[in-house]
Amino acid sequence: xxxxxxxxxxxxxxxxxxxxxxxxxxxxxxxxxxxxxxxxxxxxxxxxxxxxxxxxxxxxxxxxxxxxxxxxxxxxxxxxxxxxxxxxxxxxxxxxxxxxxxxxxxxxxxxxxxxxxxxxxxxxxxxxxxxxxxxxxxxxxxxxxxxxxxxxxxxxxxxxxxxxxxxxxxxxxxxxxxxxxxxxxxxxxxxxxxxxxxxxxxxxxxxxxxxxxxxxxxxxxxxxxxxxxxxxxxxxxxxxxxxxxxxxxxxxxxxxxxxxxxxxxxxxxxxxxxxxxxxxxxxxxxxxxxxxxxxxxxxxxxxxxxxxxxxxxxxxxxxxxxxxxxxxxxxxxxxxxxxxxxxxxxxxxxxxxxxxxxxxxxxxxxx
Amino acid sequence: xxxxxxxxxxxxxxxxxxxxxxxxxxxxxxxxxxxxxxxxxxxxxxxxxxxxxxxxxxxxxxxxxxxxxxxxxxxxxxxxxxxxxxxxxxxxxxxxxxxxxxxxxxxxxxxxxxxxxxxxxxxxxxxxxxxxxxxxxxxxxxxxxxxxxxxxxxxxxxxxxxxxxxxxxxxxxxxxxxxxxxxxxxxxxxxxxxxxxxxxxxxxxxxxxxxxxxxxxxxxxxxxxxxxxxxxxxxxxxxxxxxxxxxxxxxxxxxxxxx
Numbered sequence: 001x002x003x004x005x006x007x008x009x010x011x012x013x014x015x016x017x018x019x020x021x022x023x024x025x026x027x028x029x030x031x032x033x034x035x036x037x038x039x040x041x042x043x044x045x046x047x048x049x050x051x052x053x054x055x056x057x058x059x060x061x062x063x064x065x066x067x068x069x070x071x072x073x074x075x076x077x078x079x080x081x082x083x084x085x086x087x088x089x090x091x092x093x094x095x096x097x098x099x100x101x102x103x104x105x106x107x108x109x110x111x112x113x114x115x116x117x118x119x120x121x122x123x124x125x126x127x128x129x130x131x132x133x134x135x136x137x138x139x140x141x142x143x144x145x146x147x148x149x150x151x152x153x154x155x156x157x158x159x160x161x162x163x164x165x166x167x168x169x170x171x172x173x174x175x176x177x178x179x180x181x182x183x184x185x186x187x188x189x190x191x192x193x194x195x196x197x198x199x200x201x202x203x204x205x206x207x208x209x210x211x212x213x214x215x216x217x218x219x220x221x222x223x224x225x226x227x228x229x230x231x232x233x234x235x236x237x238x239x240x241x242x243x244x245x246x247x248x249x250x251x252x253x254x255x256x257x258x259x260x261x262x263x264x265x266x267x268x269x270x271x272x273x274x275x276x277x278x279x280x281x282x283x284x285x286x287x288x289x290x291x292x293x294x295x296x297x298x299x300x301x302x303x304x305x306x307x308x309x310x311x312x313x314x315x316x317x318x319x320x321x322x323x324x325x326x327x328x329x330x331x332x333x334x335x336x337x338x339x340x341x342x343x344x345x346x347x348x349x350x351x352x353x354x355x356x357x358x359x360x361x362x363x364x365x366x367x
Numbered sequence: 368x369x370x371x372x373x374x375x376x377x378x379x380x381x382x383x384x385x386x387x388x389x390x391x392x393x394x395x396x397x398x399x400x401x402x403x404x405x406x407x408x409x410x411x412x413x414x415x416x417x418x419x420x421x422x423x424x425x426x427x428x429x430x431x432x433x434x435x436x437x438x439x440x441x442x443x444x445x446x447x448x449x450x451x452x453x454x455x456x457x458x459x460x461x462x463x464x465x466x467x468x469x470x471x472x473x474x475x476x477x478x479x480x481x482x483x484x485x486x487x488x489x490x491x492x493x494x495x496x497x498x499x500x501x502x503x504x505x506x507x508x509x510x511x512x513x514x515x516x517x518x519x520x521x522x523x524x525x526x527x528x529x530x531x532x533x534x535x536x537x538x539x540x541x542x543x544x545x546x547x548x549x550x551x552x553x554x555x556x557x558x559x560x561x562x563x564x565x566x567x568x569x570x571x572x573x574x575x576x577x578x579x580x581x582x583x584x585x586x587x588x589x590x591x592x593x594x595x596x597x598x599x600x601x602x603x604x605x606x607x608x609x610x611x612x613x614x615x616x617x618x619x620x621x622x623x624x625x626x
Contacts, residue, residue: 177425247462251526254420255476255533256452265479269466364465364515 031083045071120342123335133301139332143340145303146318152307154287156222165233173241191231199227200292218307221297225286236278240271273359280355284348290316315340369396369567370436370536377431379416386412388596399568401578404588409597410571414539418454419447455535459542461522463514470510476533500528501558520551540570556581579609587617
């Protein structure tokens with residue numbers, strides 16, 4: 001083996017032609033496709049595929065797009081390889097693959113938004129926001145009770161989870177060392193993955209201890225949601241606190257600032273933008289929960305604004321129930337379910353906008 | 368204001384690792400003392416132990432005696448937070464608080480410790496500190512702008528203004544110019560010369576010309592080898608250290624013959 005290598009090297013060293021070939025410089029000027037070429041190839045591929053499919057009588061938009069994309073990628077590679085060389089051809093094909101993946105990811109998103117808006121607009125009216133379902137058997141009625149239920153239960157869950165979550169993250173990043181911190185991190189990770197129904201069953205079992213079986217009330221739902229929410233808040237806050245540069249903590253210590261004040265006045269304000277968006281994501285994660293609330297918050301047709309007594313309906317439960325157990329005629333129930341979904345999406349959207357606003361207001365500025 | 372720092376047989380540990388061994392040093396009030404030496408020789412560790420900043424690293428501790436005007440800094444019941452209020456520090460990289468304006472950065476020491484003063488007194492403190500740091504003329508029209516919008520040299524002077532705004536007795540500087548260009552460095556060195564009339568200054572530097580330019584006394588730290596503790600080789604007036612040091616190692620280092 002060694003001797004072989006040696007002879008090879010020797011041969012290369014003596015063979016002037018070979019060495020010269022190895023150092024031939026790459027040409028600086030190479031062929032380049034005109035800017036319109038990718039679009040031209042795209043249109044041509046779609047036309048060709050569409051034409052063939054139409055000629056054979058199998059024309060369909062979806063099939064045309066899929067086969068057209070494949071042909072487009074193949075044709076681009078061949079043309080580019082011929083004109084521009086292998087590296088650029090690969091570059092173009094990878095660009096196409098990435099773009100297609102992005103478009104595929106976008107399909108369900110757009111489809112959901114469009115479908116919910118289309119179907120939800122029918123009952124997106126004053127009556128939906130003003131009325132509950134008390135005494136309503138057919139058309140009419142609304143989701144006022146469910147909207148209030150969602151807002152109250154989610155707000156309670158947020159009020160419980162945000163302080164606990166942020167303080168836990170502060171402990172883990174600023175104070176926690178050794179076994180306790182590792183155990184907390186482990187359990188937070190486990191809790192991030194617990195199925196939401198388990199949280200609902202936990203809350204139900206917990207409150208049944210005090211109030212007997214069959215307990216249903218809004219606060220129980222908030223407890224179930226906060227079990228789902230706390231780990232998300234902890235994880236996102238932890239990541240944000242970790243990226244605060246240590247130099248800022250040292251700067252504060254060097255000014256004779258106690259640790260807790262450094263955390264409250266330097267570390268948290270520096271990372272508040274990220275914490276705010278993490279918290280919003282956590283709220284968005286739990287606001288659409290159905291299963292745990294079905295168990296512990298229950299279902300009612302009337303408005304109940306007291307989370308500590310009586311059943312409370314939330315939008316996801318309302319939507320689920322309207323669809324799963326509609327009355328006769330069926331149509332008004334299904335319409336209300338779609339509108340509930342639309343309202344839920346709008347609430348989450350508003351929350352996201354609020355978080356962006358908060359992030360913008362608090363973000364460290366440079367000019 | 369200005370006080371003396373005195374270390375006697377000071378050993379500094381990180382956990383069980385002895386980082387700096389047997390430092391005996393006397394730093395006189397209203398002088399500039401430069402600490403020089405190769406990387407990893409413990410000069411920064413020693414500097415940080417003076418205001419107990421090295422304790423930020425878990426497991427760090429000291430043995431021996433370190434006094435500020437005769438008062439033991441590591442005595443029982445001494446609060447590191449109190450020590451740091453009397454011994455200010457400027458870091459290698461400028462680190463103004465990004466959430467605060469220039470004005471707020473200067474009074475960060477007061478703000479973070481909830482010391483309230485009248486608007487007029489605060490304005491005066493800001494102006495005095497910024498003038499003291501030679502920054503006032505450059506920023507007086509944009510005090511409400513974020514501190515992180517300034518240039519590197521200006522940020523470092525802002526950090527010095529922040530450190531002197533709490534009126535410490537001693538000012539520690541850990542390579543304050545190593546991230547700056549020559550012009551900003553010159554501005555900081557001029558500033559050190561002015562500050563010495565009011566403060567005791569200890570500066571760690573890798574730049575021997577800088578040590579020669581700004582300091583009255585120079586201490587040379589060295590390390591035998593990897594894993595060995597660093598120690599103070601010798602400490603004397605700056606011109607003695609740079610012209611006729613007593614130790615061979617010092618002479619080798621200051622004349623650039625160091626390994």
